Amino acid sequence: MPAELKFTCLPTPRVAMSALAMPNHQASAPQHLRLSRRTAIQAGAVGLLGLGMNHVAGLRALAATGDIAGTSTPRAKNVIYIFLSGGLGQHDSFDMKPDAPDGIRGEFNPAATRTPGLQICEHLPMLAERSEMWSLVRSMHHEQPEHSAGHLLMLTGRNKLPVGFDASKPKPSDWPSMAAVANAVCPPKNNVPPSVVLPEVLIHREGRVIPGQFAGEMGPHRNPMFISYARFSSTAYGAWPEYGFHHATGKLNPKDMTFEAPNLTLQADMDPRRFDRRLQLLDSVGQQALALEQAAASGAFDRERQKAISLLADKKTQAAFRIDNADPKVLDRYGRNTFGWSLLIARQLVESGVRFVQVNLGNDETWDTHGNNFPTLKDFLFPPTDRAVSALLDDLRDRGLLEDTLLVMAGEMGRTPKISHLPAHYEKPGRDHWGTQTVWLAGGGIQGGRVIGATDKIGALPSASPQTPENLAATIYSALGIPRELAWHDHTNRPHFVYHADPIPGLT
Numbered sequence: 280m281p282a283e284l285k286f287t288c289l290p291t292p293r294v295a296m297s298a299l300a301m302p303n304h305q306a307s308a309p310q311h312l313r314l315s316r317r318t319a320i321q322a323g324a325v326g327l328l329g330l331g332m333n334h335v336a337g338l339r340a341l342a343a344t345g346d347i348a349g350t351s352t353p354r355a356k357n358v359i360y361i362f363l364s365g366g367l368g369q370h371d372s373f374d375m376k377p378d379a380p381d382g383i384r385g386e387f388n389p390a391a392t393r394t395p396g397l398q399i400c401e402h403l404p405m406l407a408e409r410s411e412m413w414s415l416v417r418s419m420h421h422e423q424p425e426h427s428a429g430h431l432l433m434l435t436g437r438n439k440l441p442v443g444f445d446a447s448k449p450k451p452s453d454w455p456s457m458a459a460v461a462n463a464v465c466p467p468k469n470n471v472p473p474s475v476v477l478p479e480v481l482i483h484r485e486g487r488v489i490p491g492q493f494a495g496e497m498g499p500h501r502n503p504m505f506i507s508y509a510r511f512s513s514t515a516y517g518a519w520p521e522y523g524f525h526h527a528t529g530k531l532n533p534k535d536m537t538f539e540a541p542n543l544t545l546q547a548d549m550d551p552r553r554f555d556r557r558l559q560l561l562d563s564v565g566q567q568a569l570a571l572e573q574a575a576a577s578g579a580f581d582r583e584r585q586k587a588i589s590l591l592a593d594k595k596t597q598a599a600f601r602i603d604n605a606d607p608k609v610l611d612r613y614g615r616n617t618f619g620w621s622l623l624i625a626r627q628l629v630e631s632g633v634r635f636v637q638v639n640l641g642n643d644e645t646w647d648t649h650g651n652n653f654p655t656l657k658d659f660l661f662p663p664t665d666r667a668v669s670a671l672l673d674d675l676r677d678r679g680l681l682e683d684t685l686l687v688m689a690g691e692m693g694r695t696p697k698i699s700h701l702p703a704h705y706e707k708p709g710r711d712h713w714g715t716q717t718v719w720l721a722g723g724g725i726q727g728g729r730v731i732g733a734t735d736k737i738g739a740l741p742s743a744s745p746q747t748p749e750n751l752a753a754t755i756y757s758a759l760g761i762p763r764e765l766a767w768h769d770h771t772n773r774p775h776f777v778y779h780a781d782p783i784p785g786l787t
Contacts, residue, residue: 355723355758357629357680360457360637361622361668361688364481364489365646366429368694368710370738371656372400373717374417376696383696383737386653394728402661405669411728412672412681413721416783418732418741419689421748424712426644429691430481431491434458434637436752437779441495447487453495457752458503460777461635462494464761469632470596476637478508478538478621484643496769503635506600508624509617509642510537516645518616518663526651527705530659538617540601540624599631600624612670618663622671629675629684634759640664646690650705652698672721685723685758689751692716696737715740718751723758724787731785749780757782 368385370376375389375398389398392410399407406413421432427446432438435454443452455463462474481489494501509519512533517524523532602610602620613619618640625636641660648655668688675681693716700708715734721727732744756777766774 355683355685356634356760357684358461358635358723358755358758359622359625359629359671359684359686360635360755361686362434362637362639363646363688363690364430364639364641365426365644365648366690366692366694366712366716367646368648368652368656369417369715369717369734370694370696370710371652372403372661373415373719374734374738375400376736376738379696379737382698385698387657392728397728397730400661402657403665405665409669409672412676413686413719413727414725414729414731414786416718416720416731416746416751416786417734418715418743418745419693419718419747419751420715420741420745421692422714424692424714426483426647426691426712427489427491429712429714430489432748433689433691433751434491435495436748436755438747438749445490449488449490449493449495451496451498453490453493455495455497455501456492456503457755458492458635458637459494459497459501460756460761461759462503463497463501463767464765464777465634465759467632468634471599471628471632472504473633474503474635474637475506475628475633476503476639477506477624478617479639479642480505480507481639482643484513496775497767503637506541508538508540508621510535512536513643516643517641517659518614518618518667521614521616522618522659522663524655524659526648526655529651529654538620540603596631599627599633602627609674612666612673614663614666614670616663616667619667619670622667623674626671626674626678626680630678630680640667640688648694648709649699649711650701650709651707652694652709654707655709675722681722682724683722685725685755686719686721687751687755688719690716696739713739718746720754720786726787729786731783744784746783747780750783753778753780754782754786 370379370383371385371387375387376384377389378384388401390401390404390407391398392407394410397410399410421429421438423429423432423440425446428440428444431440431444431453434456436457437454441450441452441454443450458474458476462472465473467473476492481492483489493499494503512535515523515525515531515533515536519536519538520532523530523536525531598604602623605623609623610619613623621638621640625638628636646660668686671686672681675684675686693713694710695713697710698708699711715738732746733742734740735742761777763778765778766776768774
């Protein structure tokens with residue numbers, strides 16, 4: 280039986296029970312949330328306050344005014360999570376160690392940014408010019424430097440693996456991804472879904488689906504919307520077609536690699552009566568499934584039906600998912616490749632009302648540079664990333680969306696301090712898996728030019744302000760205005776908190 284998303288207002292371990300009282304702002308609270316101090320305290324003592332999904336917006340409104348303890352005014356409305364599958368090396372990008380020994384510091388040189396004292400890799404010049412718009416967290420760390428496990432931790436915002444975790448496949452017992460939580464909590468807007476993942480589901484070249492991307496124990500009906508634009512070869516990686524490559528051999532753009540928007544239009548022969556009949560059939564089938572899943576109270580069917588109608592019939596909605604009519608100058612700014620196209624679509628989706636967009640910037644663990652690390656980053660990965668992310672920053676700023684949109688860029692892990700060489704597979708050296716990485720953030724009230732945390736002299740472990748995936752998730756949930764006290768309930772009615780840590784300090 281799938282989990283019921285019956286949200287409740289519970290006292291977190293960091294909040295005193297009496298802090299749930301809201302006696303001074305009841306006049307501005309929605310009618311269904313005008314809770315007395317006594318009621319709130321009793322609810323905290325019992326551990327369950329019977330609030331449904333219709334209460335979440337009200338709780339968010341109270342959180343925005345500071346009426347619920349442990350919350351702060353949300354500084355963003357939307358999130359774009361740029362995910363670098365494979366793991367970007369911190370030493371070669373945003374946490375360079377120029378004074379470290381030869382076997383650690385690498386081949387790249389640090390370059391100055393517009394922020395005094397802040398240096399990043401010389402091969403990220405466009406981002407360096409915009410350092411006043413972004414900040415770094417150099418002390419992100421977890422203990423699972425393996426692809427599947429790391430994906431799950433960094434996509435779900437949890438610092439431990441769930442019981443029964445299977446690296447070879449997703450399981451219903453997995454933690455829900457942040458995209459799934461946003462899909463469940465954030466109400467739909469402007470006929471678009473709350474949460475979208477693009478340009479593909481992350482699948483290993485061996486065919487296994489990487490865990491951590493889905494709703495897990497929340498139930499599959501809470502999955503974000505996955506939009507598959509890309510069809511990639513199992514032998515090629517990167518920002519096709521300009522920067523397609525293979526880690527061992529260099530430039531590679533197989534003919535079977537494609538990138539195109541899905542067809543969301545109605546068929547030419549689909550007249551209104553036939554469309555109505557399709558919806559009636561959808562009603563009939565959906566109602567039966569709804570009864571079987573006992574999900575009527577959640578309104579899941581109505582939401583899915585509305586999504587289907589919107590995507591099929593709303594031309595404005597369809598346009599948000601396409602770039603074939605984009606201004607050529609805009610396409611040039613972002614880059615005419617999968618990285619640029621994906622981030623341009625992300626901007627369009629946010630502008631159209633999607634609250635959470637996850638962009639998988641690289642198929643099949645593209646950033647997994649065990650060998651040929653330095654030419655791969657320099658020639659194939661940094662140029663399209665530098666251009667596309669910089670264009671996204673400029674575009675959101677120029678459209679007045681940057682303050683409302685939190686940008687996050689991270690992978691499932693970082694890379695080892697020590698450079699290694701696997702001559703059986705690669706001509707030149709690379710770096711292996713490591714649990715420490717740098718997270719890049721911008722927009723959504725983030726103060727530019729800041730560096731939070733630090734690593735030791737060789738970039739191995741945090742030496743100041745250590746942060747975990749749970750801190751990153753809390754930062755994202757706070758930006759979306761999700762109250763700290765919200766918990767969702769599984770099919771046994773056990774409450775599960777959305778937050779598991781505090782937001783990363785010092786960014787705002």
